Amino acid sequence: MSAPRDPGLQPERTVLAWRRTLLALAVGALVAVRVLPPVLGGRTIVLAVGGLAAVAVLWVVAGRRHRAVEAVFRGRAPASAMPGGALLLALALVATLAAALGLAVTFLPHP
Numbered sequence: 403m404s405a406p407r408d409p410g411l412q413p414e415r416t417v418l419a420w421r422r423t424l425l426a427l428a429v430g431a432l433v434a435v436r437v438l439p440p441v442l443g444g445r446t447i448v449l450a451v452g453g454l455a456a457v458a459v460l461w462v463v464a465g466r467r468h469r470a471v472e473a474v475f476r477g478r479a480p481a482s483a484m485p486g487g488a489l490l491l492a493l494a495l496v497a498t499l500a501a502a503l504g505l506a507v508t509f510l511p512h513p
Contacts, residue, residue, distance in 0.1 A: 413472055420464045423493065428457045430500055441512050449503070456496050463489050 431453030438446040467489050473479040 413468065413475065417464070417468045420468070421461075423497075424457050424461050424464070427496060427500060428454060431457065434503075438507060441507055453496075453500065460489070460493055460496065463492075 431450045435450045467485045
């Protein structure tokens with residue numbers, strides 16, 4: 403049996419990168435409340451709350467994923483317990499939707 407992998411600071415850097423990304427999305431949702439009402443009207447609040455809810459869910463799931471990866475790295479769980487890429491896909495979808503909304507607001511004609 404091999405010795406458990408020494409992860410160094412990589413898991414910590416990864417979790418910090420997740421947090422930065424999710425905080426950026428949360429700030430974007432809050433800025434939307436300030437900037438988008440003239441363009442989208444009352445739908446702005448719904449979009450902002452939806453964005454903040456998505457960020458909250460991703461934050462919790464990212465913490466769980468980090469703990470699962472850490473358990474595998476420390477040898478407390480088998481390698482088969484390594485999480486898949488569903489969280490990465492979810493984050494990519496949320497970021498893509500935020501970018502698409504930004505492009506739409508920027509380039510579509512305003513009333």
